[in-house]
Each structure stands twice: as structure tokens, then as C-alpha cells.
Amino acid sequence: QQQVKQSPQSLIVQKGGISIINCAYENTAFDYFPWYQQFPGKGPALLIAIRPDVSEKKEGRFTISFNKSAKQFSLHIMDSQPGDSATYFCAASITGNQFYFGTGTSLTVIP
Amino acid sequence: DAGVTQSPTHLIKTRGQHVTLRCSPISGHKSVSWYQQVLGQGPQFIFQYYEKEERGRGNFPDRFSARQFPNYSSELNVNALLLGDSALYLCASAAFAGQNYGYTFGSGTRLTVV
Numbered sequence: 327q328q329q330v331k332q333s334p335q336s337l338i339v340q341k342g343g344i345s346i347i348n349c350a351y352e353n354t355a356f357d358y359f360p361w362y363q364q365f366p367g368k369g370p371a372l373l374i375a376i377r378p379d380v381s382e383k384k385e386g387r388f389t390i391s392f393n394k395s396a397k398q399f400s401l402h403i404m405d406s407q408p409g410d411s412a413t414y415f416c417a418a419s420i421t422g423n424q425f426y427f428g429t430g431t432s433l434t435v436i437p
Numbered sequence: 438d439a440g441v442t443q444s445p446t447h448l449i450k451t452r453g454q455h456v457t458l459r460c461s462p463i464s465g466h467k468s469v470s471w472y473q474q475v476l477g478q479g480p481q482f483i484f485q486y487y488e489k490e491e492r493g494r495g496n497f498p499d500r501f502s503a504r505q506f507p508n509y510s511s512e513l514n515v516n517a518l519l520l521g522d523s524a525l526y527l528c529a530s531a532a533f534a535g536q537n538y539g540y541t542f543g544s545g546t547r548l549t550v551v
Contacts, residue, residue, distance in 0.1 A: 375537070429477075
């Protein structure tokens with residue numbers, strides 16, 4: 327059973343556009359929701375994270391929007407750049423004991 | 438500072454064989470977690486160790502085992518390899534267990550079972 331559901335599976339965006347990736351969860355005990363970026367041949371790298379008592383968090387061009395009542399959260403990448411082309415994973419955890427990852431979104435930013 | 442170091446980077450094994458994967462955490466980190474990432478999927482939790490004690494175990498068969506050494510490095514062992522064990526095995530370290538933040542992943546070991 328997939329604890330965290332992620333969509334879309336793949337995404338193609340023009341340079342300068344906005345990339346949006348969505349995730350949904352069921353377990354209301356989750357208390358931490360990170361997003362990871364993974365390049366081929368590398369491990370996932372933490373991009374940005376949010377706790378459920380906050381509705382939005384912004385770091386540079388990256389924003390997480392969190393809807394606790396809907397049990398959904400999303401990643402927005404503003405002014406998308408070719409260097410952002412990578413696979414993005416949402417995840418959720420309960421006090422870091424283990425992370426449940428989504429299935430990933432392959433983002434391609436076209437110059 | 439060195440990041441999380443995993444060895445080997447690539448490995449090819451035959452069905453039925455045994456494999457040992459190694460992880461050196463970031464200096465000062467006492468928690469090590471192992472994840473399996475099958476191609477095209479997100480990482481799946483296998484084990485978490487903290488201060489040489491197993492703190493968590495995912496839904497993996499008993500063929501998978503791990504341990505953590507006094508220097509906080511860790512080994513993941515897989516016995517009786519199956520074709521389905523082919524994956525990228527990731528190690529993540531953190532200063533402590535039971536915290537959400539501060540996990541750093543290594544680049545992984547790519548295991549191919551033929």
C-alpha cells in the first residue's frame with residue numbers, strides 16, 4: 327500500500343515556467359513532509375520540507391503548499407530552469423523513524 | 438567534509454549469492470538508515486540503526502540484515518539473492534534517530550542480480 331501518492335509521473339515545462347508536483351497522504355500521524363531532488367547516479371538530496379502546522383513554505387524558487395484538511399501537499403518550482411531537470415520525490419515521516427516516499431516525478435525543463 | 442560514503446558503487450551478483458554493502462556516515466552522525474530504490478520507484482525503507490541498535494525495520498524478508506559498528510559505519514547484507522533484489526541501495530545518515538531533519542543520503546550502490 328502506497329503511503330504517499332505522487333503525480334504526475336512525468337512533467338515537461340518550458341524554461342521560465344512553473345512546475346507543479348502534487349502528493350497526497352492518508353496517515354494523519356505524519357509530521358514532516360520533505361521534497362527530495364535526485365539526479366541520475368546520485369542519491370536523493372533534500373530540497374525543502376514543511377511541518378503540518380504551516381500552510382506554505384518558500385525557499386528561493388521552491389515553494390511547498392500544504393493542505394492539512396485535504397491531506398495534500400505540492401511543490402511549486404517558479405521560473406523553472408534546465409538545471410532543475412531531475413526526478414522529484416515527495417515523502418512523509420513520523421519523527422524521522424522512516425521516510426515514506428512517493429513514486430517520483432521526472433521533470434524536464436526545455437530551454 | 439566528506440558526505441555519506443557507500444561502497445562499492447556498482448556490483449553484479451548471481452542469483453542465490455550473498456552480498457554485503459557498506460556505508461560510512463558523515464562524521465559525527467550516529468544514525469544510519471538503509472533504503473532500496475527499484476528503477477522508476479521511490480526509495481523503500483529497509484532498516485534504521487542508532488548507536489548500534491536496530492531502531493526500525495521495513496517490510497523486507499529475513500534475507501535482509503544489517504548491523505552498525507562502534508565507529509557508526511554500517512553493513513547491509515542480503516542472502517540468497519533474487520532477480521528482484523536488483524536496485525539502488527541507499528544509505529542515509531543523521532546525527533540522531535527520532536528526528537525528522539538532517540538526513541543526508543549517499544549516492545548508493547547499484548546492485549544487479551543476474
